[in-house]
């Protein structure tokens with residue numbers, strides 16, 4: 011059988027309720043980010059059933075999956091000019107960074123008879139998306155505030171995604187100051203100050219979040235119970251919502267070191283092998299880098315060592331395991347962020363909510 015992602019409904023529901031309550035204590039609402047699980051409808055429904063009222067995804071195609079779910083839908087990546095029609099149809103809110111894109115969004119929203127909410131993104135150092143120059147952001151705000159089919163909804167920032175610049179009180183004070191400047195220039199109150207992603211949770215818990223910040227866009231912390239500034243597990247949260255089962259297709263005693271002349275891998279790097287002794291029990295599983303990411307995956311059985319993977323084979327050292335594995339048995343892996351994302355993207359992997 012094909013490898014299968016198992017989604018633990020109870021653990022997910024618990025995480026959602028716990029993080030909502032935690033953030034509520036700091037006056038912060040959550041936009042739950044669905045891109046890790048490809049905005050699967052059933053999983054999104056678990057989020058909404060447990061109190062989430064806003065869902066965010068970076069892809070319009072994913073938001074389309076959520077069309078029958080009762081929540082405010084956010085597109086959290088600047089939209090492609092070529093997808094604005096669909097974007098306005100499936101997203102209630104978008105994070106925007108280009109005046110031209112906002113203008114075209116307004117035209118399309120008007121044609122569709124809709125009002126579209128816009129959050130302007132400021133780049134405060136991560137050099138990913140967002141306005142760097144204050145004048146440019148203010149100009150976009152003033153323009154957007156005049157457009158009939160646009161609701162200038164808020165301001166936001168994203169850090170710790172490309173340059174891994176950290177959130178701190180000073181940067182978020184800067185965002186709050188920009189909010190006040192936008193309000194002065196447009197004479198329009200902004201509803202949302204979206205202060206970041208799971209890397210901002212630690213700052214919030216330490217009481218460093220300025221009072222005006224009232225929203226966070228959270229994926230990893232909700233789904234994996236992990237904040238991203240220090241990669242700590244959050245108290246009273248589960249980190250095993252997503253796991254993956256794969257089948258053993260070969261089981262043999264093999265040495266830990268390869269033999270022959272060793273070349274380079276597909277990235278041009280020379281592989282390194284650890285000599286763990288001459289007689290190690292190896293399992294090959296029907297799973298590969300096409301379906302998961304070995305670096306962000308941990309076996310449930312703590313005595314198993316992941317040796318590595320190629321596109322379609324996963325090699326495990328099961329010598330120390332207390333369990334007697336047999337050919338055809340399933341091995342269960344705990345999925346981290348990127349591994350989970352890849353598993354959900356792979357058409358070779360099934361999904362099951364348990």
Ligand SMILES: *Cc1c(COP(=O)(O)O)cnc(C)c1O
Pocket residue numbers: 043045068086087168206207208209227228229230231238
């Ligand atoms: C992916 C993403 C998030 C969620 O990030 P997590 O670290 O998973 O919480 C938030 N905002 C934007 C703009 C994103 O692209």
